[in-house]
Amino acid sequence: MSETQSNSRQVILDRLKGCVVDAPELPTIDPARVVQFDDRLQQFQETLASVGGEAHLVDTPSEIHEKLQAIEVFQSARRIASTVPEAVTATVDLATIDDPHALSTLDWTIVRGEFGVAENGAIWIDGKTLPHRVMIFIAQYLAIVISRSDLLNNMHEAYARIGAPGPGFGVFVSGPSKTADIEQSLVLGAHGCRKLQVFLLP
Amino acid sequence: MTVALFIPCYIDQFFPDVAIATLTLLERLGVEVEYPAGQTCCGQPMANTGCDADTAPVAKQWVKRFASYDAVVCPSGSCTSMIRNHYADYFGPNDTEFQHLRENTYELCEFVVDRLGVRSIPGTFNRPVSIHSSCHGLRELRLGKCSENMTPREDKMRMLLESLDGIEIKPITRVDECCGFGGTFAVAERETSVAMGIDRVTDHITSGSEVMIAGDMSCLMHMGGLIRRRNMPMSVKHIAEVLAEAMQSDSSGSDRSAPAIASR
Amino acid sequence: MTSLTSTLPIVDHPNAAREFVTNEPRSHWHDDSLWFVRSKRDKQAQSIPEWEYLREQASTIKTHTIAKLPEYLQQFEANATRLGAVVHWAADAEEHNRIVLDLLRRNDTLRIVKSKSMLTEECGLNEYLIESGIEVVDTDLGERIVQLRGETPSHIVLPAIHIKKEEVGDTFHEHLGTRAGESDPQVLTEAARGHLRGKFLSGEVGITGVNFAIADTGGLVVCTNEGNADLGVSLPRIHIACMGIEKLVPRFQDLSVFTRLLARSATGQPITSYTSHFHGPRDENSELHIVLVDNGRSKIRDSKTFRDSLHCIRCGACMNTCPVYRRSGGHSYRATVPGPIGSVLGPAKNAKAHKSLPFACSLCGSCTDVCPVKIPLHHQLLAWRKVLVGKRLVAWNKRMAMKAASFLFRNPPLFAAAGYLGRVALKVLPKSLAHNRFxxxxxxxxxxxxxxxSFHEWYAKNRPSGSQTVSREEQS
Incomplete structure (x- = not known):
């Protein structure tokens, strides 16, 4: 760190400390006041559909494979990364890849999500489960597998469940990559996945 | 209860009929109303231009004029908001005259509904109408629920209008968008102001309404001016005119000479 | 009143807005597009029974954070450093740009990919880096469109909201080789996807903004719909995150409040497609640099009146709801951040340059009610007018007109006489003269x-026993 930088640190902190401001107490969210759903599964499915994702109720990992096989762009996929081998066998061995750029031609990625959030259709993916974090962003298509018993009502429950995050990466994914930057016309598949399949196991 | 009528400067000068209708309405509702002499303006034009030094003496004069009344009623949400929400800059927190007026100055519909407890008006108004919710009445006085804010509130003007016989309130698409008057904004930002005004008028006409009703004459002066210039098929009326006219039609029909409702 | 206000001078915003607002089809199209976004926002807000409660919580958290900002910045720095990030401090835009360039030079970087960051726009980072020979690629589709067109964003969330699809088609035809006349958003987006994939793969450093930084964990949150921030920082070894010092939240748990409000307010989505949490660099071979930028924020914090404007989470809802912004377009503000919040922040940066912005407002108050962190925007715009008058930055004739009005209103007989003359003049003058071009x-x-x-003349005649002649005040 150069001398001027460390100097700016002091300058900024001194400026801020020069003006003492009374602070109100930090509030605590009252769980009784935030939205709860009678049927979290139904709410999650509806919200996911509204953000452009597709939900599938499945009972076994092999059913996931069957459902994927019915999707044309999966049938024709050549490069598949998977961290859910019981459902989909990978064609790309992630363990042998050092440089994430090598994943630029991924067709499909199938990963596990930790839990889903009914109010917004988001799924929390813990970066520790990903050999390369880019795999969920660079693949043309993405599938996420979660358990129906891991559906929470809202983001307050979601952050409480994550607790204290350790070093690393984590992301809420809600639907496929999208943009409406041209005349507010919604287009799915801006830079990341073109479609998102979510498989809900028991 | 001695109630003072505060008639904003431009209503006094350009729209005396609105002031007369306000007085008539209140009298018909059994309110003893006085119109204190020597009143002019609340000072809002200067305040909204940022000229505090020019506003302060006008505000002080206003408070002096009205301090001895139990309540003040004003047929303008904007001017009422000036007193309730913006006068504090010009008075100390312990100024009892100002604090009294801050708590007891009402916009007309607010006075009728909240202070008199009157929730329906006996009368008839046989026209398809639409409501323009003036911004300061809506967002500064909270006379109704605004579309951005999720707090439920009852809409006082709508409630009174809906109580009239024969009235048909047409729905507009943007229920509470600004008309673009905005005081000096109307002149300083002429093009934008005019575009906003025409959009509002068009929305009201498209709804099938023949009369646009508002609680603020300033909005109606702006939109009325646009309507007349373009010969658009719409007229504008202040809520006081509609209610007074409706009550007139009712009392002439039913031979009721006494005030319909006594004040609390 | 009309005769007084008719002499007001023409100021900058009205001039800058004129071409856009008087192009009626375009102005209406722009207005409708943004109204559509606002309507989507309303639906989302209505779907949350505790919406107003959330706004209240968000506002309190931000008030608390800004008050204790020096403590939280140091806590954040300590935690981020512990996670392996390098924290830099920049007092102003110039220093911010220099820090970023130094980092790029130290790593022999020639090509960077950027995701949307209003802070880097504010600092003019793109121009600075390009002048220094770096290839800078904005990867957000809207930002890429304005970058290729040599424009600036006209909205902080929807940078290309002012551009028609046919114009995007022309730009892409010229720069990306799409078919001439192509204007299908689907096709154009696909072309941009292909074009930017190449840029992502060749980017040597990824630069992002920051939506939230968490004091008690040292982490960062970046929200996008396109996934461009994630692609931009998941491929190269180095991630530089640039943030204003006001972006902090105290606790990880506080993110729940803000992630619920941000996208709903911004675009009417329940949450952005990607809400990414970065705690330290990707791995032991990677670097995460965080640049904390003051650039006038501490000065705003000093002001009791304007301090709350630092609550802003850059959702853009105040722009979408502003009837002036929707009709005059974002570029009419001539500021990095346009619309209501920009009209508060602009004068704080340079009162003289942005003196017309607090007046580009009808004081309708919609911005105040739509703001997810409850910044009293229209009250702040009014407060700015007072400051500008105090600084004598409001035109002389405007101030004189108000002085004259004040004088008139303090002298009831004079007011009555002036009103009388005004009404007579309107009556006797031919319409062409009363409605003259001045x-x-x-x-x-x-x-x-x-x-x-006038009413007071009518009253004196019709209610002779009333208080018109003898006021109560004079009686007592």
Missing amino acids: NTWAKDRDLPEPPKK
């Missing part, structure tokens, strides 16, 4: 029909 009001609007009598 009367700005009357260019588009008829003046009211002048009544014979």
